[in-house]
Amino acid sequence: xxxxxxxxxxxxxxxxxxxxxxxxxxxxxxxxxxxxxxxxxxxxxxxxxxxxxxxxxxxxxxxxxxxxxxxxxxxxxxxxxxxxxxxxxxxxxxxxxxxxxxxxxxxxxxxxxxxxxxxxxxxxxxxxxxxxxxxxxxxxxxxxxxxxxxxxxxxxxxxxxxxxxxxxxxxxxxxxxxxxxxxxxxxxxxxxxxxxxxxxxxxxxxxxxxxxxxxxxxxxxxxxxxxxxxxxxxxxxxxxxxxxxxxxxxxxxxxxxxxxxxxxxxxxxxxxxxxxxxxxxxxxxxxxxxxxxxxxxxxxxxxxxxxxxxxxxxxxxxxxxxxxxxxxxxxxxxxxxxxxxxxxxxxxxxxxxxxxxxxxxxxxxxxxxxxxxxxxxxxxxxxxxxxxxxxxxxxxxxxxxxxxxxxxxxxxxxxxxxxxxxxxxxxxxxxxxxxxxxxxxxxxxxxxxxxxxxxxxxxxxxxxxxxxxxxxxxxxx
Numbered sequence: 001x002x003x004x005x006x007x008x009x010x011x012x013x014x015x016x017x018x019x020x021x022x023x024x025x026x027x028x029x030x031x032x033x034x035x036x037x038x039x040x041x042x043x044x045x046x047x048x049x050x051x052x053x054x055x056x057x058x059x060x061x062x063x064x065x066x067x068x069x070x071x072x073x074x075x076x077x078x079x080x081x082x083x084x085x086x087x088x089x090x091x092x093x094x095x096x097x098x099x100x101x102x103x104x105x106x107x108x109x110x111x112x113x114x115x116x117x118x119x120x121x122x123x124x125x126x127x128x129x130x131x132x133x134x135x136x137x138x139x140x141x142x143x144x145x146x147x148x149x150x151x152x153x154x155x156x157x158x159x160x161x162x163x164x165x166x167x168x169x170x171x172x173x174x175x176x177x178x179x180x181x182x183x184x185x186x187x188x189x190x191x192x193x194x195x196x197x198x199x200x201x202x203x204x205x206x207x208x209x210x211x212x213x214x215x216x217x218x219x220x221x222x223x224x225x226x227x228x229x230x231x232x233x234x235x236x237x238x239x240x241x242x243x244x245x246x247x248x249x250x251x252x253x254x255x256x257x258x259x260x261x262x263x264x265x266x267x268x269x270x271x272x273x274x275x276x277x278x279x280x281x282x283x284x285x286x287x288x289x290x291x292x293x294x295x296x297x298x299x300x301x302x303x304x305x306x307x308x309x310x311x312x313x314x315x316x317x318x319x320x321x322x323x324x325x326x327x328x329x330x331x332x333x334x335x336x337x338x339x340x341x342x343x344x345x346x347x348x349x350x351x352x353x354x355x356x357x358x359x360x361x362x363x364x365x366x367x368x369x370x371x372x373x374x375x376x377x378x379x380x381x382x383x384x385x386x387x388x389x390x391x392x393x394x395x396x397x398x399x400x401x402x403x404x405x406x407x408x409x410x411x412x413x414x415x416x417x418x419x420x421x422x423x424x425x426x427x428x429x430x431x432x433x434x435x436x437x438x439x440x441x442x443x444x445x446x447x448x449x450x451x452x453x454x455x456x457x458x459x460x461x462x463x464x465x466x467x468x469x470x471x472x473x474x475x476x477x
Contacts, residue, residue: 046151047170050106054146054172057103057110059471061144064099065092065115066176066469069140071386072367073231073241075180075467076444078137082231082239084366085137089117089130091367096144105148105170112147118175137229138187139180141472145173174473179461181314182422182446183225192224194314194447195468196460197393197423199306202281202299203247203342204327204395206269206407207421211243214271217405218396219422224446234364240444242363244429248436249333249342250277269407280331281395282415285309293348296341299331303345312395312420313460314447324417325395327409333435342435350390350428351375359388361427361440368442370427388427391442393466396422422446423466443467 069075072088093115101109117128118141128136151168181195207217209228216227218240230239250269269277283298287305294304302310312325333342350358356375361368370388372380377389397418399406409416425443432438445466461468 046106050148050151051170051172053103053105054110054148054170055174057100057105058144058146058172058174059176059473060103061096061100061113061115061146062142062174062176062473063469063471065096065142065144066140066178068092068095068367068386069142070178070465070467070469071391071442073442074140075137075178075182076226076241076441077229077231077239078182078226079229080137081229082233082237084231084233085128085132086130087366089128089136092117092142093130096142100144100146105146106151108148110146111149112145112171114145114147116143116145117141118143137180139177139184141175141177143173143175145171147171174471176469177472178467178469180443180445180467181224181461182219182444183223185223192447194460195423195445195466196311196313196462197464197466197468198308198462199393199464200310200312200395200423201392202283202302202307202310202328203278204281204325204397204418205247205276205278205424206271207396207398207405208269208271208276208407209240209243210245210271210273210276211238211240214273218424218444219446221398221405221421224422226444226446231366232363233366240441242368242440244274244363244438244440246275246432246436247278247426247439248275248434250279251333278394279327279329279397279409279418280333281310281312282326282328283307283310291348293353294345296344299328299333300341300345300348303342304348312423314420314423314445325397325420326415326417329411329414329416340435342437343431343433346428346431346435346437349392350431351377352431358428358431359385359390361390361429363440368427368440390428392426392428393464394424394426395420396424396446420447425466 068091069088074085074088077084096115097113100113117136119128119136119138147169149169151170181193185192207219208214209216209218212228219226226240228238228240230237230241232239232242269279271277280299283302286309287298287301287307290301290305294300331341333340347353351373352358352375357373359370359373359376361370370385372378372383372385374381398421399409399418423445424441426439426441428437428439430438443466461470463469
């Protein structure tokens with residue numbers, strides 16, 4: 001057989017000697033890449049978690065510092081006439097540092113905590129230090145910046161070789177405000193922001209400041225401005241903050257406030273130096289957190305517990321509100337020998353039952369110092385504390401419309417509507433056997449529901465204080 005005329009050349013076997021070990025190299029590179037990506041993922045997770053913790057720390061520190069400014073009564077002295085700003089500022093700064101340290105970042109206290117104060121003065125934000133002599137009582141704000149350095153990282157360390165870049169340092173900042181609604185239109189582009197504190201006690205007081213012999217109101221009805229601003233220290237000064245007086249029901253000891261059963265109701269309530277008469281409020285709904293020692297009726301429950309349902313809303317007229325605030329003249333908070341509703345509930349609230357002593361306050365220094373009594377639920381007897389059940393909020397009322405400050409009630413079926421024009425925050429220093437209370441003023445805020453009226457569509461700020469605190473992050477520029 002003849003061979004084929006055309007033959008296909010045979011290809012030589014490829015020489016793959018040079019490709020030996022390539023797979024190993026690829027696998028090695030893949031392992032390095034996988035490890036690098038895993039390390040980077042860990043780093044990103046570490047930094048993200050640390051950033052979240054830093055923000056949480058900054059938020060808590062800013063709110064704590066703002067709470068110090070709120071409880072100090074600083075906003076009751078808008079022009080800093082008492083020159084007490086530096087003391088409140090220093091305490092707020094230390095509080096911010098302490099709270100930030102308690103909220104660790106990557107398991108450690110922050111390496112840096114910077115605190116800056118701002119004042120909302122005529123719509124602008126002015127930086128301040130604790131030594132600043134300026135007026136910082138108008139809605140003071142505090143910004144806290146938390147920094148944490150040298151976070152544990154792996155792959156991200158190589159970026160540290162780049163000049164000016166340190167991926168192991170994170171920071172976060174937060175700004176909180178102590179908001180006082182008094183004359184807030186003047187500092188809020190003409191818009192009133194009402195407040196509605198929670199757990200308000202049903203002791204409705206007239207807009208008459210007993211520290212000025214009942215001649216001046218606590219707040220101006222037209223714009224809510226505080227009429228007797230300033231801070232008293234050890235009884236020195238004429239300001240409303242630190243003022244003390246006896247708070248008693250506008251009833252006799254033998255009957256209800258409605259004049260039946262021997263009771264005599266003064267219409268309107270009166271105020272004189274060192275004494276102020278209140279009216280019992282009508283409690284709506286069911287209070288919560290009620291201790292067993294004051295559970296007889298809604299009035300007792302609202303005093304000893306927390307009334308979250310009665311709408312003591314600042315700036316809402318009683319003539320237009322869907323659920324107007326009312327006084328309940330069938331309530332008899334007093335009896336001659338003790339045991340009345342106010343006495344029973346106030347003793348329960350301040351933990352004075354079974355021979356225990358209540359918390360006490362000293363106004364000899366500023367900010368005022370509260371000392372825990374033997375009845376304090378934190379078992380902190382004899383120590384200085386910053387919170388107490390003896391601190392309560394009270395509504396201030398008028399019955400006038402527009403700029404009127406009338407306290408004369410229109411009584412129907414033993415009830416009467418009132419308009420809330422502000423709030424007092426007071427410390428109950430003493431509960432007397434006849435149901436009267438000795439109180440110190442810690443805060444005052446006014447609504448500002450003048451003749452032009454207030455929009456009820458505005459959402460009120462709430463909190464346990466008539467000067468609530470709120471986060472306003474991001475910080476104002």
